[in-house]
Amino acid sequence: MMAEGTIAERAARSLHDLGYRLTPQRILILEAVLESDDHVTAEDLFEQVKRRYPHISFSTVYRTMELLRDAGFVTQTDLGGGHWQYHPVEKATHHHLICQGCGTVAEVDQNVFDSLQAELSDRYNFDATLTHFAIFGRCSACR
Ligand SMILES: [Zn+2]
Numbered sequence: 001m002m003a004e005g006t007i008a009e010r011a012a013r014s015l016h017d018l019g020y021r022l023t024p025q026r027i028l029i030l031e032a033v034l035e036s037d038d039h040v041t042a043e044d045l046f047e048q049v050k051r052r053y054p055h056i057s058f059s060t061v062y063r064t065m066e067l068l069r070d071a072g073f074v075t076q077t078d079l080g081g082g083h084w085q086y087h088p089v090e091k092a093t094h095h096h097l098i099c100q101g102c103g104t105v106a107e108v109d110q111n112v113f114d115s116l117q118a119e120l121s122d123r124y125n126f127d128a129t130l131t132h133f134a135i136f137g138r139c140s141a142c143r
């Protein structure tokens with residue numbers, strides 16, 4: 001059952017329920033990351049929010065992303081570029097293969113991990129959250 005409202009509204013409510021103060025800057029950060037279809041870095045978000053709120057600090061953006069990650073709204077993945085990439089959990093039903101030779105990033109479907117998930121459940125009685133993996137290796141051209 002999905003709660004009502006956009007994902008950004010739901011995230012705002014849930015952070016509020018957790019006792020966090022929701023400043024207009026924070027709401028703008030929420031909207032920017034949760035409504036994005038692509039991965040974004042804290043640096044991208046900082047540049048975006050700074051246009052509206054020139055006095056915002058980078059640490060405010062970074063802390064807000066940590067809250068969203070801990071509250072389960074965004075995934076935080078290292079795709080090899082030296083920066084965390086954030087992605088709304090609802091849109092993170094894919095994984096990435098990242099070539100350490102040429103940096104090419106390929107997308108992998110969630111169902112590739114179905115058998116792994118089943119095995120972790122069977123053998124370890126563990127309900128694994130397999131969202132948005134980054135798997136490093138070498139592509140066919142670089143091998
Ligand atoms: Zn992704």
Ligand SMILES: [Zn+2]
Nearest residue numbers: 099102139142
């Ligand atoms: Zn390669």
